[in-house]
């Protein structure tokens with residue numbers, strides 16, 4: 001039996017791992033198919049304190065992982081199918097690892113990229129449709145690309161993709177962007193970016209060799225337009241990875257785990273949540289890391305209360 005299992009290896013899970021490992025609690029960290037979380041699909045991280053010249057996302061995650069391993073954290077690859085919270089210790093059914101038993105559980109499963117849900121989109125994932133500029137941008141050298149979305153992610157991806165593309169068209173459904181001003185200013189100064197604002201995506205158009213464009217509705221005129229491109233990068237946000245909890249942990253209407261204010265405690269004692277899976281507001285690497293520290297300290301205190309009930313207030 002483990003004292004603590006952490007599900008998810010983004011900045012939240014890895015920070016929790018560092019803290020629990022340093023507390024001699026030998027946490028097990030279950031890694032999914034995208035170890036390191038969203039930061040492994042980003043490029044340079046300029047706002048994580050301690051790196052005045054910035055650091056590449058994958059390198060930052062690799063460093064955090066090594067730091068956790070140094071103190072005895074154990075990493076295993078698996079996919080958590082379900083968690084039984086009805087009795088203690090908690091039981092996890094993990095594909096690839098079987099049944100695992102733990103006194104505390106830290107959920108740091110993050111959030112996954114959303115798709116538009118329009119015709120032609122899913123059929124062409126890997127044939128021109130992507131949600132990861134860092135992963136796939138290289139394939140579009142000298143080509144025209146569309147990025148869909150009006151938030152920081154979309155603008156960041158648009159800027160990044162101009163390294164490869166001959167032109168990047170940013171398609172956003174409203175006239176106004178949601179992205180921060182600094183990001184807007186940066187992308188507006190980039191001559192390779194064209195703007196197709198107030199356009200609603202209708203269909204990804206493709207031929208034998210993959211994507212050829214995106215059909216959109218011009219919301220000002222009501223007309224349909226075809227924007228030609230070889231790639232469509234969808235950057236419209238994420239949804240939390242909470243499906244495996246089977247409704248046993250309280251979430252909000254969008255699936256984000258609800259924690260007791262100012263803590264990482266979920267509605268089930270002994271189960272804690274940190275990072276983007278419980279954060280609808282900040283969603284930053286540094287806030288995820290901070291919440292991972294909180295989850296580890298909350299779990300540590302809970303374990304202590306099991307072992308020495310009288311000593312913990």
Ligand code: NAP
Pocket residue numbers: 115116148149150151152153154156172173174177178201235236237238281282283
């Ligand atoms: P977001 O802020 O939620 O923006 C999503 C964008 O996609 C919005 O502009 C939204 O349009 C659009 N959208 C959503 N569903 C759509 C649909 N079905 N069809 C067309 N458009 C759709 O998500 P995000 O950009 O991924 O950012 C998430 C958080 O991470 C934010 O807090 C952001 O600041 C942060 N972030 C920060 C950085 C950085 O600082 N370097 C980089 C990336 C992300 P509407 O505007 O019309 O709703």
